[in-house]
Structures are given as C-alpha cells and as structure tokens.
Amino acid sequence: AFCRTHPRYRGGAPDIDNRHDTPLPGSRTRQARLGAAADLVAEPPPGAGRDLRSELMRRADADPSCPVRFPPRDRAGVLADLGGRAMRSADRGSWHLGWPVRFPSAADLTGIAGDTVVDRSLDLAWSDLIEQRPELIEEARMRSIERVASAGLGTFGAEDAGRYDLRLLETGQGAAILLLAVDDLGIGAISAEALTGELARMPDNLLRDLWKLSRTVEHELSPDQLGLRFGAALNLIRSETEAMRDAEPAPHGP
Structure with missing residues (x-):
C-alpha cells in the first residue's frame, strides 16, 4: 500500500499494482545470482515431477504379464x-x-x-x-x-x-x-x-x-x-x- 500511494510511484509494476494474498516468488534464477539460499531458489526443470508415461504405459507397467516395464518417469x-x-x-x-x-x-x-x-x-x-x-x-x-x-x-x-x-x-x-x-x-x-x-x-x-x-x-x-x-x-x-x-x-x- 505504501508503494502504490507514494507520490513518486508511476505505476506499471504488476506485483505492486495488483493485490496478492502472499508475496510473489519473483525470479528464482536472479535470486540465486544474488546469493540467496539454494534450497529457497531451486526451480525444477519444465515438466519435472509430472509423469510422462501414457495411460497405456502405466497400465502395462502394472500388469505382471507385460514383458516390457515402464517405470514412472518425468x-x-x-x-x-x-x-x-x-x-x-x-x-x-x-x-x-x-x-x-x-x-x-x-x-x-x-x-x-x-x-x-x-x-x-x-x-x-x-x-x-x-x-x-x-x-x-x-x-x-x-x-x-x-x-x-x-x-x-x-x-x-x-x-x-x-x-x-x-x-x-x-x-x-x-x-x-x-x-x-x-x-x-x-x-x-x-x-x-x-x-x-x-x-x-x-x-x-x-x-x-x-x-x-x-x-x-x-x-x-x-x-x-x-x-x-x-x-x-x-x-x-x-x-x-x-x-x-x-x-x-x-x-x-x-
């Protein structure tokens, strides 16, 4: 509120102009360059954590009779x-x-x-x-x-x-x-x-x-x-x- 109402603030910063219940995370890459703790800025690569297997591959991996195994992979x-x-x-x-x-x-x-x-x-x-x-x-x-x-x-x-x-x-x-x-x-x-x-x-x-x-x-x-x-x-x-x-x-x- 202080920044938005300050007479010298010209606007144009979304993280200031728009209200948020919690602070935005900002650029974790830039934070890392500035020396922030690694455990606070670690950013997973795109797709990390999301299982890349198709539904067929998931069912096949769960089927003991399937000759090919498809373990979970992101x-x-x-x-x-x-x-x-x-x-x-x-x-x-x-x-x-x-x-x-x-x-x-x-x-x-x-x-x-x-x-x-x-x-x-x-x-x-x-x-x-x-x-x-x-x-x-x-x-x-x-x-x-x-x-x-x-x-x-x-x-x-x-x-x-x-x-x-x-x-x-x-x-x-x-x-x-x-x-x-x-x-x-x-x-x-x-x-x-x-x-x-x-x-x-x-x-x-x-x-x-x-x-x-x-x-x-x-x-x-x-x-x-x-x-x-x-x-x-x-x-x-x-x-x-x-x-x-x-x-x-x-x-x-x-």
Missing part, C-alpha cells in the same frame, strides 16, 4: 535415461541413441532348442559341423536380431511398426543397434552433448515415444531374449542343414 528422468544411450557410429562418425548387442557367452549350440524337430542321431555330426563352420553361429546371431535391426520393430501396445529406422552398426565398442530416424526425421548429432541437446528440445510426445522404444529395444536385446531367439535360429539352421543333407543323392557303387 521429463527429466526420460532425458537422463535416453542421454545415457548415446553411442557413436564408427562408420558415420555421428552420435545416435544406441543399444549394445551382447549375446550370452554360454550359448546353446546343440541346435535342438526350438520348435523344429531335428534328427538326434546326428547330434555328433552337428557338433563337428559347428566347429568346422563357425559362420553358422554368426548366421544364427543375425537371424536372432533381424526383428530389431530393421524398420519393422513396433513398441508394446502400439501400431507403430515402420516408424523407427534401426540399424546394426559398429560403434568401436562392439556391434549395437542405433536409431537413425523416426518418421523419416533424422536423429543424430556430432557429439553426445549435442544429441542430448537435441533430445531436450523435443516435445513431450516424441520424447515419450523414444523412451518407449528404448525400453522395448532393451527388452528385445536382453540376454534372456537373445538366448531364446539364438537357440531357435540355430535350431532352424540345423533343420535346414539336415534337409539339404537328405536331399543329396546317395553315392552309387561301381
């Missing part, structure tokens, strides 16, 4: 999770969201762990063949990740297959699945810091979709999932190899 938490996924493509030199591909070291090489029936009398012959032809193991590995290393992967509960351009690339730290684009929009940067900045400028809905994709790819590339798909792929390769053997004409005698 915008800052999503940015932190995605920022930790920055990986550099050795071929391209650019930074992208990435997920390392690490197959279990103790993989089942018997070729029987799958839905296809194989000839168990050929177990020893198959074991010898695997030792002589390690490229069969590599082929099984490629088959087991082909659903992820493509544009055909969709996220849980959404009809979004085809949105994400995922590639298997070398990173200098081993092979990894890198995200190159979403909806034909390239996502990449010249450094990890620049990629983090690019993510921070994205709207909530796109950021949420990327985090949902990340959680999905993490599940697909987990040791358990890779082990299961590798075993199934090797089982199919063994079946194909046996079929080719059976199709070969028997040698004729003199």
